[in-house]
Amino acid sequence: MKTVAKKILRILAWTFGILVVVVLAVGGYVKIFLPSVGPAPDLKVEATPARIERGRYLATNVMGCVGCHTLNDPSKKYARQTGAGGERWELPMGVFYSANITPTGVGDYTDGELYRALTCGVTKDGRALFPIMPYDLIGQCDPEDVKSLIAYMRTLAPAGEKWPEPDLKFPFNLVVNTIPARAQPKPKPSPEQEIAYGEYLVNAGVCTHCHTPRETDLPHDSVFLAGGNDFDLHNGKIVRSANITPHPTSGIGKWTKEYFISRFKACDSLSYEQIKAMNTVMPWSIFSGMTDQDLGAIYAYLRTLPPVNKPIQKYPEVNAIAGGN
Numbered sequence: 001m002k003t004v005a006k007k008i009l010r011i012l013a014w015t016f017g018i019l020v021v022v023v024l025a026v027g028g029y030v031k032i033f034l035p036s037v038g039p040a041p042d043l044k045v046e047a048t049p050a051r052i053e054r055g056r057y058l059a060t061n062v063m064g065c066v067g068c069h070t071l072n073d074p075s076k077k078y079a080r081q082t083g084a085g086g087e088r089w090e091l092p093m094g095v096f097y098s099a100n101i102t103p104t105g106v107g108d109y110t111d112g113e114l115y116r117a118l119t120c121g122v123t124k125d126g127r128a129l130f131p132i133m134p135y136d137l138i139g140q141c142d143p144e145d146v147k148s149l150i151a152y153m154r155t156l157a158p159a160g161e162k163w164p165e166p167d168l169k170f171p172f173n174l175v176v177n178t179i180p181a182r183a184q185p186k187p188k189p190s191p192e193q194e195i196a197y198g199e200y201l202v203n204a205g206v207c208t209h210c211h212t213p214r215e216t217d218l219p220h221d222s223v224f225l226a227g228g229n230d231f232d233l234h235n236g237k238i239v240r241s242a243n244i245t246p247h248p249t250s251g252i253g254k255w256t257k258e259y260f261i262s263r264f265k266a267c268d269s270l271s272y273e274q275i276k277a278m279n280t281v282m283p284w285s286i287f288s289g290m291t292d293q294d295l296g297a298i299y300a301y302l303r304t305l306p307p308v309n310k311p312i313q314k315y316p317e318v319n320a321i322a323g324g325n
């Protein structure tokens with residue numbers, strides 16, 4: 001009897017020991033060898049006026065860079081200093097800041113290092129960026145557009161300061177290293193190919209990060225852009241992302257192209273207070289600066305999606321989720 005118990009104990013001890021070794025080996029691998037996306041490309045971006053202008057348009061009105069990397073709150077120290085960053089996010093997985101993307105923050109990056117940061121999510125020093133930074137989607141953009149973003153970033157006036165690196169809790173401090181991947185760029189379709197061009201803009205505009213439900217095993221066609229993610233408005237309320245598939249009642253199936261464009265244009269040149277009063281995280285005022293042609297292409301593409309019958313209550317009567325984003 002005694003020897004059997006001893007045997008079992010010994011097996012358990014070995015199993016536990018092996019488990020600890022495996023966990024340490026995997027953890028060590030993830031910590032030391034990841035992210036692994038290869039060296040930064042050897043690249044020199046020529047800052048032509050056309051590139052700078054294209055980069056400004058993308059960063060300000062399409063891709064939301066300026067939205068995340070500029071403080072809009074007039075009560076804050078570096079408010080309205082374009083690209084100075086410093087927005088502090090506190091989520092259950094840890095604390096992080098929107099980076100300073102003016103020369104004060106990334107002036108020591110080579111063009112190739114910036115290219116890798118934007119498209120693969122790895123800093124100059126090889127650290128994985130927190131994936132709220134949409135590098136997965138920027139990595140699918142046309143390399144020419146990424147170069148335009150770099151040309152534009154170089155024109156920003158130095159401002160603010162360098163912000164602390166994220167302070168992530170276990171296991172997110174390890175998981176974050178597994179996310180960066182080599183970019184898979186796609187060429188930008190010509191605006192005449194309206195639907196393909198609209199699809200390109202929906203990717204660049206990061207619509208999916210907010211409008212496609214997170215963490216779901218459901219098939220792509222039953223969730224893509226069907227809404228339902230909650231965002232804490234930090235005023236006791238939450239807002240839920242809308243269903244923007246062409247379903248006639250749950251989505252925007254009844255919207256005409258003119259109405260779609262006008263909903264964005266109505267938010268042109270709103271003040272900080274007016275934006276705040278809208279109680280939303282939808283970047284209406286950023287997108288309001290998109291051309292009618294680009295907004296029209298987004299509409300045309302959205303019309304081609306499978307309509308998903310999933311009604312969304314945009315302002316649910318629940319208490320704000322603790323620490324949501």
Ligand code: HEC
Nearest residue numbers: 063064065068097098099101117123129130132133149166
């Ligand atoms: C949803 C918010 C968001 C959007 C949109 C966004 N970023 Fe970021 N970005 C971040 C955050 C947060 C970080 C810092 C992450 C970290 O330090 O781990 C970051 C990091 C960066 C960095 C790395 C800076 C450094 O110090 O290494 C660069 C460069 C950058 N962003 C540029 C851009 C550009 C250009 C765009 C638009 C194409 C963009 N970002 C869009 C939130 C955003």
Ligand code: HEC
Nearest residue numbers: 202205206207210239240241242244280281282283298314
């Ligand atoms: C930061 C998150 C976020 C991003 C990015 C975002 N949205 Fe939204 N969007 C929301 C939320 C939340 C709502 C619901 C509240 C509201 O109507 O303002 C919304 C509402 C909308 C509506 C209104 C739908 C209705 O039924 O009234 C449209 C249209 C829309 N988004 C389109 C887009 C498109 C197109 C993109 C990308 C180019 C995009 N959104 C990017 C969060 C986002």
